[in-house]
Amino acid sequence: MTTKKSRAKHLIRPADNGIPNMCTGVPGLDAVIGGGVPEFSMNLITGSPGAGKTTLAQQIMFANATDATPALYFTVLGEPTLKMLRYQKEFGFFDPALVGSAVQYVNLSNEAVDYDWSVVLERMIEEIERVHPAVVVVDSFRIAMGGGGAPSAPGKMSLDAFIQLLAVEMTSSEITSFIIGNSNRREQQSPMYTVADAVISLSQVADRNSVVRKLQVLKVRGRATMPGLHTFRITKDGLQVFPRIPEQQFERRPMSKLRLSSGIPGLDEAMGGGIPAGDAVMLGGPAGSGKTTFATQFAAEGLRLGEAVVIVVFEEYPEEYLARAKARNQDISAMIETGNFRLIYLRPLDLSVDETLAEILEAVSEIGASRVVIDSLSGFQIALAPAFREDFRESLYRLVGALTATGVTIFMTTEIAGGYPKAAFTTERVSFITDDIIVQRFVEIDGVLKTVLAIHKMRGSAHSHDFLTYEVSALGAVVGGPLRNYRGILTGVPELQPQLVREGHSGLTERESSVLDTLVRLGSSSLIVLAEHVGVTPKELAETIERLELLGYLRSTGTNGKETLHAIAQNGS
Amino acid sequence: MVFSATELTYRALARSIGVAGAHALFIRARSQTVKSHPLLREIRIDNGEDDDRAGINAVIEKHGNAASAAALEAVLEALLTLLGHFVGIDLVVRLVAQGATIGTKEHEDMP
Numbered sequence: 178m179t180t181k182k183s184r185a186k187h188l189i190r191p192a193d194n195g196i197p198n199m200c201t202g203v204p205g206l207d208a209v210i211g212g213g214v215p216e217f218s219m220n221l222i223t224g225s226p227g228a229g230k231t232t233l234a235q236q237i238m239f240a241n242a243t244d245a246t247p248a249l250y251f252t253v254l255g256e257p258t259l260k261m262l263r264y265q266k267e268f269g270f271f272d273p274a275l276v277g278s279a280v281q282y283v284n285l286s287n288e289a290v291d292y293d294w295s296v297v298l299e300r301m302i303e304e305i306e307r308v309h310p311a312v313v314v315v316d317s318f319r320i321a322m323g324g325g326g327a328p329s330a331p332g333k334m335s336l337d338a339f340i341q342l343l344a345v346e347m348t349s350s351e352i353t354s355f356i357i358g359n360s361n362r363r364e365q366q367s368p369m370y371t372v373a374d375a376v377i378s379l380s381q382v383a384d385r386n387s388v389v390r391k392l393q394v395l396k397v398r399g400r401a402t403m404p405g406l407h408t409f410r411i412t413k414d415g416l417q418v419f420p421r422i423p424e425q426q427f428e429r430r431p432m433s434k435l436r437l438s439s440g441i442p443g444l445d446e447a448m449g450g451g452i453p454a455g456d457a458v459m460l461g462g463p464a465g466s467g468k469t470t471f472a473t474q475f476a477a478e479g480l481r482l483g484e485a486v487v488i489v490v491f492e493e494y495p496e497e498y499l500a501r502a503k504a505r506n507q508d509i510s511a512m513i514e515t516g517n518f519r520l521i522y523l524r525p526l527d528l529s530v531d532e533t534l535a536e537i538l539e540a541v542s543e544i545g546a547s548r549v550v551i552d553s554l555s556g557f558q559i560a561l562a563p564a565f566r567e568d569f570r571e572s573l574y575r576l577v578g579a580l581t582a583t584g585v586t587i588f589m590t591t592e593i594a595g596g597y598p599k600a601a602f603t604t605e606r607v608s609f610i611t612d613d614i615i616v617q618r619f620v621e622i623d624g625v626l627k628t629v630l631a632i633h634k635m636r637g638s639a640h641s642h643d644f645l646t647y648e649v650s651a652l653g654a655v656v657g658g659p660l661r662n663y664r665g666i667l668t669g670v671p672e673l674q675p676q677l678v679r680e681g682h683s684g685l686t687e688r689e690s691s692v693l694d695t696l697v698r699l700g701s702s703s704l705i706v707l708a709e710h711v712g713v714t715p716k717e718l719a720e721t722i723e724r725l726e727l728l729g730y731l732r733s734t735g736t737n738g739k740e741t742l743h744a745i746a747q748n749g750s
Numbered sequence: 751m752v753f754s755a756t757e758l759t760y761r762a763l764a765r766s767i768g769v770a771g772a773h774a775l776f777i778r779a780r781s782q783t784v785k786s787h788p789l790l791r792e793i794r795i796d797n798g799e800d801d802d803r804a805g806i807n808a809v810i811e812k813h814g815n816a817a818s819a820a821a822l823e824a825v826l827e828a829l830l831t832l833l834g835h836f837v838g839i840d841l842v843v844r845l846v847a848q849g850a851t852i853g854t855k856e857h858e859d860m861p
Contacts, residue, residue: 258767277848284768
């Protein structure tokens with residue numbers, strides 16, 4: 178064996194266990210494998226025809242090949258080399274300048290045609306000794322196994338012996354090798370699966386009109402891999418893997434006392450001083466209720482304050498989205514130039530959640546965003562490949578978890594479907610994922626269609642429990658006062674409650690009036706429940722209750738801490 | 751010179767794209783040029799390792815050096831053009847150069 182050339186691979190890096198990793202050069206793949214493939218390992222890339230095996234091998238090869246550490250690409254009896262080169266050269270990673278020196282193609286079809294593996298091995302060794310490669314690819318293993326016929330010619334070297342000797346040759350020559358194979362049941366029983374240090378399996382599944390590609394690392398010696406199926410996409414730049422981030426990797430960030438201004442007049446007050454930084458807010462409402470206006474205003478406010486913002490849209494082209502924002506007095510398009518704003522448009526119908534997450538996280542990281550708008554979850558769900566829609570909740574849970582773990586505040590919109598009076602007032606399917614829920618709806622009052630919103634949920638935070646009116650105009654959205662003295666607001670056709678018509682609570686502070694109104698709505702309540710609705714502790718509320726009782730606005734029944742509070746209307750009833 | 755270039759190109763392509771692929775390309779290139787160079791019919795397309803170098807020696811003797819060289823040059827040009835259609839001329843040059851270097855070394859090693 179000839180002495181090897183010095184290795185100066187820029188993609189080799191040390192690993193925790195002492196065996197250096199060879200970076201694959203495939204975005205996302207190293208994270209799945211556990212840092213990269215072990216140097217001098219024999220790796221099996223397996224999968225169905227068309228899954229992307231050859232492209233993956235070529236991408237890894239071009240990422241690592243240099244004049245000092247060349248790569249040898251052996252083609253056996255599979256795809257004709259000329260055809261393979263014709264298509265592979267279209268990928269961005271394919272560098273023609275490396276071909277002939279750092280990357281050399283060797284066709285073994287003449288040697289393999291008789292299934293005499295000793296001849297194939299002899300030629301391989303001859304080329305290895307000639308080129309001294311750091312990386313070797315054998316394409317493909319299915320054919321090398323004699324997939325359609327006998328595994329070896331009678332009286333000749335057996336396939337098992339060939340594989341063993343090939344592995345020994347590769348390792349002793351300090352070569353990191355990639356063997357391409359198919360993944361049918363017969364080949365999974367091949368000794369290659371035992372000999373290989375790592376097995377990467379690619380698959381593609383057609384579901385209705387979408388094709389989803391997935392990658393799984395079945396085995397890597399001495400590495401903790403990321404389990405599960407990871408989606409990947411093949412673009413003009415080659416493969417990109419979107420690691421499926423396990424839920425346990427999300428660490429809930431500590432509660433922040435910082436509040437973000439929503440940019441929507443009146444909303445911050447209703448939310449107890451603004452949106453808690455790092456929260457995931459979901460705004461639900463029917464079509465045309467102004468969800469996008471609210472979301473854009475939240476983004477525009479961040480930009481106005483000098484924060485970086487990412488908006489992800491699914492339902493409108495970016496140009497349309499920006500034009501609509503401008504029409505609503507929110508000209509955010511100019512902010513793109515500043516580098517503080519990124520508008521991501523995702524509309525294909527075969528998206529995976531992990532792919533979406535990767536794109537958003539990349540944008541957040543690049544511009545240091547503190548606000549992310551996802552408009553809308555309904556559009557996102559439709560943009561997903563059918564296979565991913567089935568586990569939308571779980572996927573969304575991971576997406577929100579991963580995003581909030583970075584500290585960003587997320588503002589998501591979602592459409593609430595259903596007609597009156599059965600319309601669901603909250604998107605129960607995904608509401609548990611969020612910290613704060615705001616729900617919009619249309620109500621008919623005196624024959625006029627009005628819009629109201631309610632804050633359904635704010636984790637660990639005081640907030641308004643009123644139905645607040647709001648208006649969306651050419652100047653944007655503005656939240657107004659509470660819609661009081663009506664009952665049946667949830668039906669969409671509320672009725673005035675005559676017994677509660679009054680001019681106000683004479684002599685009460687605004688806080689006392691608010692507490693009294695809440696009690697009137699509840700009818701009667703314990704101190705604990707009332708405090709919860711008002712958004713304060715029972716202790717904080719006690720003094721207010723005492724004063725209201727003193728002024729004759731409420732009375733208390735029961736004793737020993739089990740008192741029930743009853744509102745007394747102004748007419749004394 | 752042209753004779754060696756033809757042999758080296760054949761071997762270089764046989765190494766990178768396979769014997770069958772190289773053979774098919776040479777056959778196609780010859781068929782495109784044989785009308786203007788009829789003497790090409792007398793040349794066999796193989797690795798030229800026999801004493802007769804695929805019939806080239808006999809062709810030179812019969813038609814002369816200049817005519818034979820011109821014919822082989824035309825075949826080479828057609829071959830590279832054909833390959834260029836498939837993978838682009840930049841890649842063709844590199845594929846041929848890769849194998850040709852090895853071929854040259856082998857020739858140098860020959861006694």
